[in-house]
Amino acid sequence: MTVRFGVIGTGAIGREHINRITNTLSGGRIVAVTDVNQKAAREVVETFGLDAVVYPDDTSLIADTNVDAVLVTSWGPAHEGSVLKAIDAGKYVFCEKPLATTEEGCMRIVEAEMKHGKRLVQVGFMRRYDSGYVQLKDALDRNEAGEPLMIYCAHRNPDVDEKYTTDMAITDTLVHEIDVLHWLVNDDYQSVQVIFPKRTKRALDHLRDPQVIIFETKTGMHISVEVFVNCKFGYDIQCEVVCEEGTLKLPDVSGVVMKKEGRQGSTLLMDWKRRFIDAYDKELQDFMDSIQASGEPQGPTAWDGYIAATTADACVRAQQSGQRETIASADKPDFYA
Ligand SMILES: NC(=O)C1=CN([C@@H]2O[C@H](COP(=O)(O)OP(=O)(O)OC[C@H]3O[C@@H](n4cnc5c(N)ncnc54)[C@H](O)[C@@H]3O)[C@@H](O)[C@H]2O)C=CC1
Numbered sequence: 001m002t003v004r005f006g007v008i009g010t011g012a013i014g015r016e017h018i019n020r021i022t023n024t025l026s027g028g029r030i031v032a033v034t035d036v037n038q039k040a041a042r043e044v045v046e047t048f049g050l051d052a053v054v055y056p057d058d059t060s061l062i063a064d065t066n067v068d069a070v071l072v073t074s075w076g077p078a079h080e081g082s083v084l085k086a087i088d089a090g091k092y093v094f095c096e097k098p099l100a101t102t103e104e105g106c107m108r109i110v111e112a113e114m115k116h117g118k119r120l121v122q123v124g125f126m127r128r129y130d131s132g133y134v135q136l137k138d139a140l141d142r143n144e145a146g147e148p149l150m151i152y153c154a155h156r157n158p159d160v161d162e163k164y165t166t167d168m169a170i171t172d173t174l175v176h177e178i179d180v181l182h183w184l185v186n187d188d189y190q191s192v193q194v195i196f197p198k199r200t201k202r203a204l205d206h207l208r209d210p211q212v213i214i215f216e217t218k219t220g221m222h223i224s225v226e227v228f229v230n231c232k233f234g235y236d237i238q239c240e241v242v243c244e245e246g247t248l249k250l251p252d253v254s255g256v257v258m259k260k261e262g263r264q265g266s267t268l269l270m271d272w273k274r275r276f277i278d279a280y281d282k283e284l285q286d287f288m289d290s291i292q293a294s295g296e297p298q299g300p301t302a303w304d305g306y307i308a309a310t311t312a313d314a315c316v317r318a319q320q321s322g323q324r325e326t327i328a329s330a331d332k333p334d335f336y337a
């Protein structure tokens with residue numbers, strides 16, 4: 001069986017996912033698209049040679065009986081409405097982060113999914129599919145370097161546009177570390193503090209950049225993440241776990257090392273599209289394979305989306321208060337065990 005997708009939002013990542021479902025992965029087909037910018041939706045159909053209906057909005061797209069699964073790649077604030085409509089129609093949903101922009105919004109999705117009675121939703125936390133993070137988790141789960149004590153991370157983007165605000169360093173960027181780090185060490189966040197070091201002169205006036213976010217976990221581990229979104233030199237993701245008997249480090253992306261004219265070096269990636277290309281492929285392939293095999297997606301859940309939202313809310317409070325803020329989440333329902 002082919003999973004027939006309806007896509008809501010045909011911007012940057014919407015096009016990336018349409019391309020991979022159409023040209024790289026197996027078992028999926030795009031049969032419907034919509035975007036508030038209807039011209040962009042029509043262009044995508046033409047560019048990728050899709051046999052797909054262009055709908056005026058998410059409601060009409062979700063109502064199409066040819067659509068088995070909805071791919072939500074619109075702007076964050078629009079996600080909750082589309083996901084709730086899809087659940088109401090009993091359709092599978094792959095939703096890009098954030099699942100919803102508020103803790104309450106994520107909880108509404110969790111409750112709707114539980115009421116439906118089986119899992120329909122997967123959230124696009126692709127780092128759990130990245131081979132580097134998978135190797136790191138495997139080494140941690142096998143206790144290769146002993147108990148983890150501290151984690152040092154960096155999430156660096158070369159630049160961001162003028163719409164990017166100080167809180168987006170948390171909700172748009174850090175959210176990937178929020179999801180992947182507690183999964184990596186099987187722990188829960190307890191509190192968070194945000195520090196603003198010396199500001200880069202390359203950031204626009206309204207943006208505090210870089211930032212350092214320091215978490216404490218329930219077992220007492222300390223996690224420090226530098227978010228620096230005007231670093232200019234490249235797209236750079238770092239993660240090192242300090243354990244009782246050694247350290248474990250996320251491998252850098254490999255590339256050809258050139259030695260020439262007295263210098264040695266390799267090319268750095270400049271954006272997320274290529275850095276996590278294999279992980280995006282794997283997460284969507286897994287989404288399609290698991291709904292075909294077991295009738296439920298097996299990747300990051302709506303509950304993971306909720307945990308990311310409650311944690312991000314506390315980080316934004318910590319940005320504003322300058323104090324250490326407690327991270328309080330509801331107890332995990334058995335449905336997501
Ligand atoms: N997992 C990852 O690494 C990444 C995830 N994202 C997430 O994907 C989402 C989209 O990001 P981008 O593609 O970079 O943004 P974008 O601005 O390039 O595209 C968003 C598209 O959604 C459309 N749109 C907005 N509201 C809509 C609505 N109510 N109904 C239909 N269409 C609507 C816009 O017209 C635009 O074409 C965001 O939530 C973002 O956080 C983005 C980049 C990487």
Ligand SMILES: O=C1[C@@H](O)[C@H](O)[C@@H](O)[C@H](O)[C@H]1O
Nearest residue numbers: 155157172173174176229272
């Ligand atoms: O999700 C992403 C973007 O939305 C975000 O703006 C970037 O900072 C992240 O590196 C990227 O993975």
